[in-house]
Amino acid sequence: MNDEPTSEILDATYHALCKHGYAALTLQHIADESAMSKASIHYYYDSKNELFVALLDFLYDRYTTQIDSTARDSPREHLRSLLEVLLTDEEDTPGTEFRTAMLEVTAQAPYDDKIRDRLVEFGDYLFERIRQIIAAGIDAGEFAESVAPSRIAEAFTTLIVGANTRQVAVEYSTDRLSETITSHIETDLLIRTPVEGAQ
Amino acid sequence: MNDEPTSEILDATYHALCKHGYAALTLQHIADESAMSKASIHYYYDSKNELFVALLDFLYDRYTTQIDSTARDSPREHLRSLLEVLLTDEEDTPGTEFRTAMLEVTAQAPYDDKIRDRLVEFGDYLFERIRQIIAAGIDAGEFAESVAPSRIAEAFTTLIVGANTRQVAVEYSTDRLSETITSHIETDLLIRTPVEGAQ
Numbered sequence: 479m480n481d482e483p484t485s486e487i488l489d490a491t492y493h494a495l496c497k498h499g500y501a502a503l504t505l506q507h508i509a510d511e512s513a514m515s516k517a518s519i520h521y522y523y524d525s526k527n528e529l530f531v532a533l534l535d536f537l538y539d540r541y542t543t544q545i546d547s548t549a550r551d552s553p554r555e556h557l558r559s560l561l562e563v564l565l566t567d568e569e570d571t572p573g574t575e576f577r578t579a580m581l582e583v584t585a586q587a588p589y590d591d592k593i594r595d596r597l598v599e600f601g602d603y604l605f606e607r608i609r610q611i612i613a614a615g616i617d618a619g620e621f622a623e624s625v626a627p628s629r630i631a632e633a634f635t636t637l638i639v640g641a642n643t644r645q646v647a648v649e650y651s652t653d654r655l656s657e658t659i660t661s662h663i664e665t666d667l668l669i670r671t672p673v674e675g676a677q
Numbered sequence: 678m679n680d681e682p683t684s685e686i687l688d689a690t691y692h693a694l695c696k697h698g699y700a701a702l703t704l705q706h707i708a709d710e711s712a713m714s715k716a717s718i719h720y721y722y723d724s725k726n727e728l729f730v731a732l733l734d735f736l737y738d739r740y741t742t743q744i745d746s747t748a749r750d751s752p753r754e755h756l757r758s759l760l761e762v763l764l765t766d767e768e769d770t771p772g773t774e775f776r777t778a779m780l781e782v783t784a785q786a787p788y789d790d791k792i793r794d795r796l797v798e799f800g801d802y803l804f805e806r807i808r809q810i811i812a813a814g815i816d817a818g819e820f821a822e823s824v825a826p827s828r829i830a831e832a833f834t835t836l837i838v839g840a841n842t843r844q845v846a847v848e849y850s851t852d853r854l855s856e857t858i859t860s861h862i863e864t865d866l867l868i869r870t871p872v873e874g875a876q
Binding site: 499501578581582584585587588589594597598601624626628629630632633635636637638639640641643644646647648649650654655657658659661662665666 | 698700777780781783784786787788793796797800823825827828829831832834835836837838839840842843845846847848849853854856857858860861864865
């Protein structure tokens, strides 16, 4: 229970979303997860859509905090801890139920500009953080100067979205992908002697 | 119009799906796209769900044919043409409307084993084809022996899913990603002189 009614509603929405998924979710499900009535919830949020947009803003803060918490002194370690957090199935990260609901919300983005705008923000934040880590790693002499920060950030952001989509839709395990990315970082990003005769 | 009523229904379902999306789709929308009545469609398919599973089987055939059509003599060229077809926005590939509907279908997979099974088949087919191309490229002396076919196939399959998800949800352009992958293939997969002092 929270002091602010809106915090309580968003908390209840989060739990109801995990339990019932997005498509099937009703205001009653949300009321069931809180001490508030449907009428009280409706007083604060006009529609299910408005409530979801507020939930995405709330989740965005949590997401950026989670990403920022992976900071390490070495950019190389920072990149690894970030990818570990985003590609793990551990309990302290959003679980399968939440990811399942988020994929439903993602699939609604083409029909709803406000949802789309929020998802763009999630992607932009992740992209920018990865880009900065790679750039810092080049400055620190950990990553090769030939590594292009934007390109790697682009590929990793897209890989993470793909891994989450597959995890939800086809019960894909991210373990092998984690290994592949780690090996890619060690082999292709870390600084090395210039290659003779490379194409 | 097709000779087989089931082909006509699946064709109509495909067009209705592109036009209305998955969630909003009704049997009437499908009937509107064909010369058949709702009752006739219902005679062949008991439920919307059964119709979708049949549609996914139909699309699977089209997908494998599309993937197989990218074959080239050189594995390196084969890999590039495959990625180009799967990451392009050109008209002869499934358009945005179709991808939007497919993301909705994907988001339903956790709630429906039959849909999930079909999506697993799509992913498995793509993974296996990429793995074979990389393995053939190593045999042919185009790709370095240090390249692990399964790992690259895993990463590329996940990248393609991620690119399609982002394309639909946040209007992501795959152009930059295509460039990044091409550069990755040229720089990191193609055979080169062994690296001295690499970690």
